[in-house]
Amino acid sequence: MSKTSVLDRPKRWDIPFFAERSQRDQTPEVAQKAQEELVQRLLVIEPFAKMENRKKLKDILHNDTRLLQFHDGDVIVRKGDYGNSAFITLVGSVKVLLDDLDPTLLGRKKTKTQSRWRSFTKLFTLPRMPESRDTRLYPQLREGSGTTAKPGTTFAIQDIPNVLKALKEPLDPTDPKSPLKITNTVTMETGVLFGELAALGRIPRAASCVAQGDTQLLEIRWQGLRDLRQLDNALRQYVDQLYRERGLKDALQNAAQIHLHQRSDTQLQPIVQTAEFATYGSYDWYGSYQALREENSNPLTQEPVIAAQGHYPNGLIIIRAGFARISCKQGSGEHTLGYLSKGDVYGLAELAHNAKHPNDPTPLTTTLRAIGYVDIVRVPTATAEQLIIPNIPVDQIPVLQNKVSSPPSPSTPTQNPSAEKDRIAPVILESLVENRFINGSATMLIDLDRCTRCDDCVRACSSGHDNNPRFVRHGTTIDHYLVANACMHCADPVCMIGCPTGAIHRTTQGGEVVINDITCIGCGVCASSCPYENIRMVEIRDQLNSDAIVVNPNNGKPIAKATKCDLCTDHHGGPACERACPHDALKRVDMREMDILSQWFNR
Amino acid sequence: MVQPIRTFRFRRYLSSLLTLALAAGLALLLIASNLSLRDTHYATGWALLGMILFLACYNLRKKLTYPPLLRSATWLQLHLYVAWITLLVFAFHIGFRIPNGIIEVTLATLYITTFTSGVLGIILTRAIPPRLAVRGSEVIYERIPMFRRELRLRAENLMIQSVEKTNATILSDFYTAHLADYFARSRNLRFHLMQSHKPLHNLLSKLTTQDRYLGTEERAIAVELRDLIKTKDALDYHLAMQGILKIWLFIHIPLTYMLIAVAVVHAFLIHVFLG
């Protein structure tokens, strides 16, 4: 029988949020005491003072929050970062910068890539056994040895930037020498909750926030925020209201095709006031999708219609989150023309035509359906005609394809509809949509007409991950393309929902979905949520104990960890699989980049 | 900004054009040097060895996934076109004559066989994958024996069912006589290499001739059996073709190292005796 090594099964809250980033000079005991004092302080202030279920509240505050101190000019969050936490200002105020800033001013850190030398030397010291780990890194007590992980050393869950030198001076928008040209800001005073949209909506931060004066913030990780909402009705309504308001503006500004990103708040206000939010499908789309796959039923019947071909457009539709399918009638069936995702716009061609030819209005030439779940913003026709369409350069308004009879070009406006070679073959497009592969931002596609099945991709992946390949060269075949079982780094990463410790998260730099092996408790929630079966649970071995399987002393069961492709974020040079393919057969593709995708399909 | 993806045809034209231009320049230079009675053997010899070492370095690059030294696909492109240039340099080096001397003949033979194996390889690597893509479902080479076992079990179970359900042994007798061995191991690889469907057609037509002796229930089972036969045929095809894709490299690589070893000996001897 093989040897075993013993390790307690990790649990949620094994590592409280504060312990992940406690001050360097603080001992764990001091940090613990400080957190207890913080909880006492929080319990008597709003919004916590009036919350019921004090025991649960105390647990959440203790384990899912931490106190952060900032000085004048420190960056708290940066626009575009993926964050899994929200903030409440306890002392001081926070300036929200609505304009884009120079990334260097924002102190964007490089992701923690291994040095080239380290990557190189590691090739010669690859462990013999699969999934072998240095168990000293785990916080749980190792039997006999008594070693614990040092708090704050190895965690990558939330990356709030360090003090930013370039912003040391007090922020003065009128000062011409100020490193920032800030013209568009909002100040948030004490007690305001912010960052919840990114934390709950799994979307990048909408704006950068900078501390004004000495500021104390309470950071709440999203699991905590989610639980707090359950505890308090008022907080739930408040968060949902904020979510609505900010989400609306964010959605309008994100829709590049309608050129609203440069408009100020006051200019946007009339549009925001008339626009409406709507959600189609189920938020838990992955559950229904898995069931659908098993049932093998017609997906179109499961996709709620957002706007129907032949109806008159009642507004301009902007996709705020999720995916939608564009199709048009063909014979007695429907033909998929493309898909829309966050920031895409539907109905523009028809509305522009109708605005120009009020006497010859056209109905919608296509049908829009929710794939899974979709959040949309609908700007009523009148508002769109008055405030949006006149500001779009004429050459950027999509041409209305001969009304209903001939299909318009697929989703991206950059595509030339006439160029047949630039089109994705309908059968491929249909399958990509049907199987929800369009969710991927780094989907692994393998051209089976070029792939010699040499497995250089698998070997390269394996050597970059301590001899453990993080994908299987196997998966769904569409035409002569293989969509391999490799994490697609989804736009809507449903695997992140329900992770009790936040071990699965987006990197702050590229937004890749990665798993923090240290805080993963092996519960398997992510693996079972992944609709594509791209997360594997593995049993780990103890490098320090002759590669014995690590087991939980309480029940003798092996300790598992979730593993998946991390897009080689630890290494220089991008995904090793793609670099290792001798025949240009393998590519990681962002499904939103339809023009690149169609070029790749038509090489 | 993201680079637009070039078509393979465009890349092929561009690289061929560049290679041809380079080769033409090189040929002119060598002809001019030869005409001016300069000895180009040393220059072409070292250049050839250098280029061959470069070609061989591709093997090293594949092993060293880090540091990221160009994409493997870029290496292969360089490999292919540099290899064509070695042919020109080789021709000048041996003076367009069959060499004499045991080392020289061995070396030239090794070079030509390595080169030829490369050309054969590129043909195979371009010709086989599209064929694999349309035959059977995608299967990982190492898992083929497992799938074969699974198929055999399914076929055997089908036969047991057939006897149990129909009380007739026509199909099971047919299985014992013609299919037991077919499902037990990989078969007809030789035919698959030739892209021949003959053995499959033979088996299927033998099965079809049994049709007239079968009852309705047995016929339904025979249809399932046909599918299994076809699946096994595709599996064998994958084994043969994926095997070829692997084997050719096992010829190309050892030849490379033999070539380098003999080339080094050749260079050493030249330096000792002629240098």
Ligand code: HEM
């Ligand atoms: C005559 C000198 C040549 C030498 C010394 C040489 C050497 C090598 C080496 C060492 C490899 C690496 C194999 C591996 O590690 O997987 C390789 C791969 C290859 N060579 Fe050559 N080669 C030569 C000529 C050619 C020629 C003339 C061609 C074709 C026109 C060619 C085509 C290829 C191909 C297609 C591969 C492998 C691609 C794959 O991995 O699928 N080689 N060669």
